[in-house]
Amino acid sequence: MWKFTVRRILIMIPQIILLSVLVFLMAKMMPGDALSGLIDPNIDAETIEAKREQLGLNDPWYVQYGDWVEGLFHGDLGQSFRFKMPVSELIGQRLANTFWLSLATLILIYAISIPLGIISGRYNDSWADQFITGYTYIGFATPLFIFALVMLWIFGFHFSWFPTGGSVAPGMEPGTFEYVMSKIQHLLLPAISMALIATVGTVQYLRNEIIDTKQKDFILTARAKGASESRVYNRHILRNSLLPIAAFFGYEITGLIGGTVFVETIFSYPGMGQLFLESITMRDYSVVTALVLLFGIATILGALLSDIILSLVDPRIRIK
C-alpha cells in the first residue's frame, strides 16, 4: 500500500514538470510581453530594450523558465498588471473562496447522486427509476451556464432567497458566527446549481454499476448462502458498485474546475474561476499563467487522489 502510494507520488513529479514547461511555453508564445502594449509611448525604444535586458526577457526560453521556476519556489508568481499586486496575493484571497465552493459542490454531488443512483439501480425500470433517469437526461442536455442563470433569476432575483453576488455580505467581521453563515448563504446557490448538473453523470454511472453488479455470479452465491436482500445489497452489491465511483472522485474535481469558471462568473463569486475569465479578457497574462498552472496541478492531484482511493478500496490494485 505504502509502496504503491509513494510510487504513485513519484510519477507525479515529471507530470508537474511537463505541465509547468507547457504552461510557460504557451505563455511565451502569446504575442507581446510585459513591456509591449500598455506602456507609455513617450519612453524611447532604447530604454525599453535596456529594461528588457535587465528583466531577462531577451534570455533564451530555458533560462527564463529557470528564473520562473525559481520564482515559483519562493512563492513568486509574478505581478498582475491589472491589480498592481503580486499574483500570489491576488490568488490567495480567492483560493479559499473557490475551495469552499468546490467542497460544498462535491458534498452536494455525492449527497444527490448516491441515493438517486442506488434507488435507480436497485429498482431499475420502476417509475422512480424512470423519473431519475429522466432527470439525468435533462441534466446532460442542459448547459451549466444557462441553468445557473435560470437558478440565479428564480432563487436570487425572483424569490430573493439567496444573495445574487459576492462571497460574503459587506461589513461582516471575519471569524464571527454571522460571517460564517453569510459565507455559506453566498455559496449555497452556486453550489446547488453546479451540483444539480454535475451530479447526473455520477447518478447514471452508479445506476449502471448496480444493475451490472446485480447480475454477477457472486450475488447468486450470496443469495444461496441465505443472505437477506438488504445484506446482499449493502455488503455485496453496493461496495462493488461504489468502486468506480470512488475511482472517479479525482476526476470529479477536474470537472469542478471547469464548472467554477462559469458559475463564479455568473454569480459574481470572487473565486479563481471568475478571476481566470476576467484575466483572460483583460490580457492579464501573469495571472492566467499562474491559474492554468494551479488548475493543472489540481487535476494531477485529483488523479492521484483517485488512484489512492481506488487502491484503498480495491484489493486487486493494492497488490500490484
Place this chain on the structure above:
Amino acid sequence: MSNQLLEIKNLKTSFRIKDNYYAAVDDLTLTVNKNEVLAIVGESGCGKSALAFSIMGLHNRAKIEGNILYKGQDIANMPASKLNKLRGKDMGMIFQDPLTALNPLMEVGEQIGEVLMLHNKSMSKTERVEKVIELLNKVGIPRAAHTFGQFPHELSGGMRQRVVIAMAIANEPELLIADEPTTALDVTIQSQILDLIKELKEDMHAGIIMITHDLGVVAEMADRVAVMYAGQIVEIADVQTLFSNPKHPYTRSLLNSVPNASETQSKLHVIQGIVPALQNLPRKGCRFSPRVPWVDKDAHEENPVLHEVTPGHFVRCTCYKEFQFPDESQGGATS
C-alpha cells in the same frame, strides 16, 4: 418415505420471452433421497441449471409452478425471507464457475464466515475464524490460516472452487446441489475436486444433486442418474442400470458420444441437430423425435410419459423399443 429428502412434483419453471412464458423445466417430478448422489445429465440448454436454481429459489423473474417439497415443506415460491433460513444451512450450492462465484472485494475467510454468521448468530468471532480455518483445511487448502486473509484473485481456479465448496458445506447441509462443479476447471483439478466431493459425501451423509454433462463424472460419483432433455426427464435409473442397459434414444446417443479408449473408433458418434431454443421447443409428442428423424413416426407416443421398465428404471416415450442407430445392424444396439 422418511428417506426422502427432496420431492419435486410437477415442477414447471417458465421464463418470459417477449410476451409469452416458455417452460425450461416442464412438468418434472423427481425425488432425492438422503445419503444419495443423484446425477442430472443432459446437453447445455436442457434445463439442468434452471432446475437447480428453482430448488434454491435463485430465479429472478421466472414463473415457478408445482411443488418442491423439502422434508415435506413446500419451498417453491417461498418468500425469500423464509427461504433464507434454509439456504446456506439446510441446502448448499456449489456453482459452476469459481472464477466469478466469489466476491472480488471480500477476503475468502470472511466470505466463508458470512454463511456461518448468517445461520448461527450466537457464534463468536474467534469461534467463527477457527471454524473457517477448519473448513479450509477440510477442503484441502494448504496454509489455511494464510488463505483466510487472501482475496479471490490471489487464488487459482481449483483453490477458488475449494473455497466455494467450503462455503456450501459450512453448515453441513442435508442437501447439496453441485451445478457443474468441474466444468470450468482443467482435468487434473477436476479429479481432485471430484475426490473432495466424494470424501465430503462420505462424512456428511447429505443428499447430493450433481448436475453435469460429463458422463465420466456420473459414472464415478452417482448412485442414480436422471437424464434430462428439453426440460423433461427422459430416463431415470440407478447408475449401473443406466450404463449397462440404457433405453431412451437420447441416453444411448449421449453414451455413444463418449470416446472409447478400449475400442478403435474411426468416428465419434454425434447427435444430430442441437437442443432447440426455449421458444422453439416442440411441446407436443416426443421432444427428441426431431433429432432422430429416421425413427418411424408411429414409434413415438402421442403424449410421452415415463414408463417403468424394470423397478426404478423409467423411460419416457415408447420410441426406445424401435430405436437403433442408423449405422447399426438389426438388433445390435449396444452402447
